[in-house]
Amino acid sequence: MLVPSRRQLRLEVWIVLGLSLGQSAVYSVVQLLDKMTRAPLAEGTSTLNRSQSTREYFDLTYQLLDIIFALVPVLLVLYFLTDQRQASPGNARNSGSAFQKLGFNFARPGRDLLQGVGLAALIGVPSLGLYAAGRALGITTAIIPSALDSYWWTVPVLILSAMRHAVLEEVIVVGYLLDRFGKFGWSTPLAIAVSSLLRGSYHLYQGFGPFIGNAVMGVVFAWLYTRTKRVMPLVIAHALLDIVAFVGFSLFGKAVGLG
Numbered sequence: 001m002l003v004p005s006r007r008q009l010r011l012e013v014w015i016v017l018g019l020s021l022g023q024s025a026v027y028s029v030v031q032l033l034d035k036m037t038r039a040p041l042a043e044g045t046s047t048l049n050r051s052q053s054t055r056e057y058f059d060l061t062y063q064l065l066d067i068i069f070a071l072v073p074v075l076l077v078l079y080f081l082t083d084q085r086q087a088s089p090g091n092a093r094n095s096g097s098a099f100q101k102l103g104f105n106f107a108r109p110g111r112d113l114l115q116g117v118g119l120a121a122l123i124g125v126p127s128l129g130l131y132a133a134g135r136a137l138g139i140t141t142a143i144i145p146s147a148l149d150s151y152w153w154t155v156p157v158l159i160l161s162a163m164r165h166a167v168l169e170e171v172i173v174v175g176y177l178l179d180r181f182g183k184f185g186w187s188t189p190l191a192i193a194v195s196s197l198l199r200g201s202y203h204l205y206q207g208f209g210p211f212i213g214n215a216v217m218g219v220v221f222a223w224l225y226t227r228t229k230r231v232m233p234l235v236i237a238h239a240l241l242d243i244v245a246f247v248g249f250s251l252f253g254k255a256v257g258l259g
Contacts, residue, residue, distance in 0.1 A: 006184055012080060013180050020073035020172055024202040031205035035141065044141035046206040049161055049246060051148050059149070063157045067164045074168055077176040102175040103230025116236025123217050124241050134209020141207045145249040155247055162242030170234040173199050173218065174225050192222040
């Protein structure tokens with residue numbers, strides 16, 4: 001099997017990012033500039049889950065299609081990371097599976113769940129403080145986690161949306177990019193820094209506070225991944241954070257004066 005050159009891997013990375021979170025980062029920068037040139041950031045808003053139709057089942061269809069197609073780049077990187085060489089008979093460990101390589105499987109569910117919950121708590125509480133500080137300093141927009149109408153499917157769709165973001169970001173920004181950056185010959189600190197800055201950049205449309213917060217989260221997540229070689233705890237933590245934000249706002253936002 002031919003081993004891709006560094007030039008081929010760089011092109012591969014640019015294609016993956018152009019189809020996924022790199023594209024999101026470009027749009028995020030443009031949206032930030034748009035908001036900053038309209039009014040102070042403190043007066044802006046960022047809505048994360050929007051209704052896409054006034055007709056209930058068309059809205060549901062659009063939401064599900066968005067979730068499904070957003071995960072296609074994940075399938076692409078899993079394909080790229082899979083070793084196409086045949087495994088030796090009876091040696092599953094050398095199968096070359098991208099799921100095993102990334103630790104994106106259920107090999108240790110209990111430990112992954114505990115780590116994920118711990119990470120969510122570690123990141124979640126300071127994030128609230130950072131958001132409040134960013135609003136007070138005028139460098140963060142008002143964030144509306146959900147603007148979906150209240151239907152029977154709203155909460156399940158918000159949970160699926162949270163899982164989509166978790167899988168997309170952690171598999172690509174941490175698992176895939178750190179693997180490719182390592183093959184570029186980059187040092188671990190440089191790889192973590194670039195991965196984390198990318199994570200922050202596609203949140204810039206929310207303001208500079210979320211950029212900083214997500215970049216710091218990226219450092220923590222990427223560092224942990226270099227220690228464990230498992231992306232699953234990161235996916236669990238990210239999903240829990242987004243589920244609490246999306247579903248909590250949808251169910252209780254108006255009751256506490258946030259909707």
